[in-house]
Amino acid sequence: MGKHAVMVMGPAGSGKSTCCRTLMTHCEATGRSVHLVNLDPAAENFEYQPSIDIRELVPLDDVMDELGYGPNGGLVYCMEYLIDNIEWLDEELQSYDDDYLILDCPGQIELYTHIPVMKRLVSHMQRLNYSICGVYIIDSQFIEDTAKFFAGVLSATSAMVQLEVPHINVMSKMDLLGERAESAEMERYLEPDPGLLLEDANVTMRPRFYRLNEALVKLIEEFNMVQFVPLNIEHEDSVAYLLAQIDNAMQYGEDLEPKEPKDELTGNYDDE
Numbered sequence: 001m002g003k004h005a006v007m008v009m010g011p012a013g014s015g016k017s018t019c020c021r022t023l024m025t026h027c028e029a030t031g032r033s034v035h036l037v038n039l040d041p042a043a044e045n046f047e048y049q050p051s052i053d054i055r056e057l058v059p060l061d062d063v064m065d066e067l068g069y070g071p072n073g074g075l076v077y078c079m080e081y082l083i084d085n086i087e088w089l090d091e092e093l094q095s096y097d098d099d100y101l102i103l104d105c106p107g108q109i110e111l112y113t114h115i116p117v118m119k120r121l122v123s124h125m126q127r128l129n130y131s132i133c134g135v136y137i138i139d140s141q142f143i144e145d146t147a148k149f150f151a152g153v154l155s156a157t158s159a160m161v162q163l164e165v166p167h168i169n170v171m172s173k174m175d176l177l178g179e180r181a182e183s184a185e186m187e188r189y190l191e192p193d194p195g196l197l198l199e200d201a202n203v204t205m206r207p208r209f210y211r212l213n214e215a216l217v218k219l220i221e222e223f224n225m226v227q228f229v230p231l232n233i234e235h236e237d238s239v240a241y242l243l244a245q246i247d248n249a250m251q252y253g254e255d256l257e258p259k260e261p262k263d264e265l266t267g268n269y270d271d272e
């Protein structure tokens, strides 16, 4: 079926590993050959044993003990170590050439904004002819607070803009919302209505933030890409729907005129 990789991203605790696990179960049940790739050096336990695991290349604990880094510095070190030793990944990937890969990524936002490691990883996999889809997860509990929702939307948009791959936003933990999951109120977060969002934000914040709120809402409106696929892991249909959306996004990416991947060192496109 060709080389396909789904990168599951999102802040700490948003439900990345749970989403990966749910997708794995669904793929296996529907006969798709699938493998889990763990890219989080700080990960602990997995229900599915990862087929490729960054912890085998560079365990975070060793980096912290031997080099004296804290958890964040250690994580950055591990990710840069992966990029500097990318032939390790090439060799690991060789065993799964025709499979569907689900990549459980680390959550730290700086990996998608300040330093180009995730972008380099994507460019490298594109050079190996992978079709890649980014899945960015936001916890549905964020909708309790419009400020948190804005922060989530901005971090999702930042990952989308950085990585330049087909991108899907997912709202996780829909089971925790109970009946609210089906309510009209929920719709305004899944397909954000700018006017209503602005009203909500202004109710909870001081007037000096109104102009900022307006600018944020305009950004959401203009990008017109900020929609969320709701994920309720207790409903098989919901998981199947997410996978179908991922497949569509990848197909759409493949149908677009292929652009040469960016050069890993200069960040320029080869065809520029």
Ligand SMILES: Nc1nc2c(ncn2[C@@H]2O[C@H](COP(=O)(O)OP(=O)(O)OP(=O)(O)O)[C@@H](O)[C@H]2O)c(=O)[nH]1
Pocket: 010, 011, 012, 013, 014, 015, 016, 017, 018, 019, 043, 107, 172, 173, 174, 175, 176, 231, 232, 233
């Ligand atoms: N009820 C419910 N709980 C969830 C769901 N997804 C995740 N959780 C819980 O939320 C917590 C964090 O979930 P994880 O899947 O570990 O989140 P993560 O983003 O991988 O977390 P880090 O690896 O720490 O960044 C765990 O306690 C999960 O059991 C969900 O869909 N429904």
